[in-house]
Amino acid sequence: MIARVLTIAGSDSGGGAGIEADLKTITALGAYGCTAITGLTAQNTLGVQGVHPLPADFVALCIRAVLSDIGVDAIKLGMLTNEPIIRAVATHLPPNVPVVLDPVMISTSGATLLPDDAISALVSELISKATVITPNLPEASKITGLPVATEAQRIAAGRRLLEMGAKAALVKGGHGEGVDLTDLLITAEDVVSITLPRLETRNTHGTGCTMSSAIATGLAQGMRLEEAVRRARAYLQEAIRTAPNLGAGHGPVNHLT
Numbered sequence: 001m002i003a004r005v006l007t008i009a010g011s012d013s014g015g016g017a018g019i020e021a022d023l024k025t026i027t028a029l030g031a032y033g034c035t036a037i038t039g040l041t042a043q044n045t046l047g048v049q050g051v052h053p054l055p056a057d058f059v060a061l062c063i064r065a066v067l068s069d070i071g072v073d074a075i076k077l078g079m080l081t082n083e084p085i086i087r088a089v090a091t092h093l094p095p096n097v098p099v100v101l102d103p104v105m106i107s108t109s110g111a112t113l114l115p116d117d118a119i120s121a122l123v124s125e126l127i128s129k130a131t132v133i134t135p136n137l138p139e140a141s142k143i144t145g146l147p148v149a150t151e152a153q154r155i156a157a158g159r160r161l162l163e164m165g166a167k168a169a170l171v172k173g174g175h176g177e178g179v180d181l182t183d184l185l186i187t188a189e190d191v192v193s194i195t196l197p198r199l200e201t202r203n204t205h206g207t208g209c210t211m212s213s214a215i216a217t218g219l220a221q222g223m224r225l226e227e228a229v230r231r232a233r234a235y236l237q238e239a240i241r242t243a244p245n246l247g248a249g250h251g252p253v254n255h256l257t
Ligand code: PLP
Pocket: 009, 010, 011, 012, 017, 018, 019, 041, 043, 078, 079, 104, 106, 107, 108, 109, 113, 204, 205, 206, 207, 208, 209, 250
């Protein structure tokens, strides 16, 4: 049977990030994608013009509708929009299904996608349910309160996320400096470092969404976490390298393999 991935996240009208990036990624990697949309964004490559949250009980209804009939092999959590939605999602996550938590907070263009008062709910309700949490550097620092300038600090922040309840943390290096960038996969047992050349491009919109949904797809297909992360990173690199030049701002990545 085809692997089933449920993405609980926001919609990007520009098609570059959010649910739209998730479904393209899940499809390109050979799985079946379902959605519970937490909010709509009016958005293009230049930025977010508006956010329209959906009612938390309707998000819960979507999750129940998918779980009660189609079923899921992995879940990706992206933009959760506000605290009531975070609480609704936490109570509806099924046991024994891998969860990839992308703690989306601020867009590349600087728009707030999760208000500060919802971050504590994300920490208390969802981190402990995460098979892996996938923060970028600003998110890792915001959640843990720790600095993330050096590799040792990033590993310490990842270990702090494990203490907060996540089974693994992927601290992504994309927001750092240098000709190469390193993602660190931190588990209780070890630290796996994945280094790739930094691509010179403006087309990075939706990279976090693509990475987390690609990892969820691998887990749904039965891969071990490190294997799922390595395939996701390779997929993302190619998606950035071959991005179409759309819009005047941060363009989307390419999902046509
Ligand atoms: N819009 C939505 C709905 C998202 O979920 C996200 C990120 O996860 C973004 C925008 C931001 O994407 P980016 O930071 O890649 O521009």
